[in-house]
Amino acid sequence: MPVYDTYSKRKKRLAGLVPDVYTYDSIPLGLRNQIVFIVEDIVSGVFGDRQSESVYDYLSRILSREWGTKYLVAHGEHIDRDEEVKEAIRSVTDADYVLDIIELLLKTAQNHAKDERNQVTTKAKGALTHYIGELNHRFKEHGVGYEYSDEQIIRIDSQLLHSEVVKPALQLLSEPGFEGAHDEYLAAHEHFRHRRYKEALNEALKAFESTIKVIAGVRGWTINKGDTANKLVKACMDNGLFPSYYQSHFSGLTNLLVGGVPSIRNAEAGHGQGAVVKEIESHIVAYTLHMTAAAIVLFVQSYQALPQVQTLPNQ
Known part of the structure; x- marks a missing residue:
């Protein structure tokens, strides 16, 4: 889905309300919600409906182990893995944990797309590139100083x-x-x-x-x-x-x-x-x-x- 230059964005730019200094320790809720939309598009577009459940399960298992938690969110045992991942993006207090989720998903999606055995279409590969571009655009849009490049999240100071x-x-x-x-x-x-x-x-x-x-x-x-x-x-x-x-x-x-x-x-x-x-x-x-x-x-x-x-x- 393209990034639209909406009226509200133009109004903020004219009013000088667009952030010109990057932040690193917090991710606003608006950006978190946009990341959830991007995650949903990547999982459905690159892996397909039949594999989506296993992708979310993989993200949950790997990151729970790395974070040293039973689930990604406190009530994780009561919800499906896809909702657990999305809820973690929206609610975890540590900004690095949000970056962990999106980085792991993008690396997994890129490796999946590269493997010819998975027969990922050219259209889906192009869509993945677009979603990465959208993510980086959203980071800049919200003044959050990170970018996904060379299969990892890197910090941007200028x-x-x-x-x-x-x-x-x-x-x-x-x-x-x-x-x-x-x-x-x-x-x-x-x-x-x-x-x-x-x-x-x-x-x-x-x-x-x-x-x-x-x-x-x-x-x-x-x-x-x-x-x-x-x-x-x-x-x-x-x-x-x-x-x-x-x-x-x-x-x-x-x-x-x-x-x-x-x-x-x-x-x-x-x-x-x-x-x-x-x-x-x-x-x-x-x-x-x-x-x-x-x-x-x-x-x-x-x-x-x-x-x-x-x-x-x-x-």
Whole structure:
């Protein structure tokens, strides 16, 4: 079903009532109800009526186990599983639990649609893509800072940064050879969403270093397995990843990369905490994730612009 630009929406925009700052800890009832409609459409459109009951049962069993509860809602034993899932979306107080439900359903639906044995029609696959787009639109519409991308819910701190930096980085890391860095960067966002900030910093640095190691490996540059980000960046510069006449121009960027992602991680997450527990601010972690994405885009695009490696024919 299309998203309509209703009179009430236009009126709110004109009155300046549309949220321009994202929230993360609460999901309004209106959005919860819209998520229920999306869930119903996905289950019926992708799985069909004959499988709908088993899909809701699967969601209930998996998430009850993960949450450590008997049912998703207090009176779950008295209602059918489909109503249990929908009631959980509408009523659970923890916003992360709502995100758990929609993320698990979408991942399950995408895997189901990919399996040719299930004979999911092209129309149904297209509808699933549409529903994901609608979900992401509804998040933005309500000022809730999340998006479903690359088979997981990720947190968005700036729509501009997300569109211009994070998404291009994920797209570039989807290329063959960069799977490890891709998974590490997504893991950083997963940790960030669940407020595991130290783990997010560690995964961000790993993604940055893995990206450079892949490039160096393909190009045959000499690096060591335990090289730090500083040495890896230097290897790229020494081997002409950036044109030599841009050397001075990129020196500031190199300093930022060497002194940014690695240093934040090393200072905040890489050493013992001593007697005082160190708290990492969420905005510092968000900055690091965005800087990591920008660095990945720069390095991979520069790598792609290099002449292909010439291989000698067998003698």
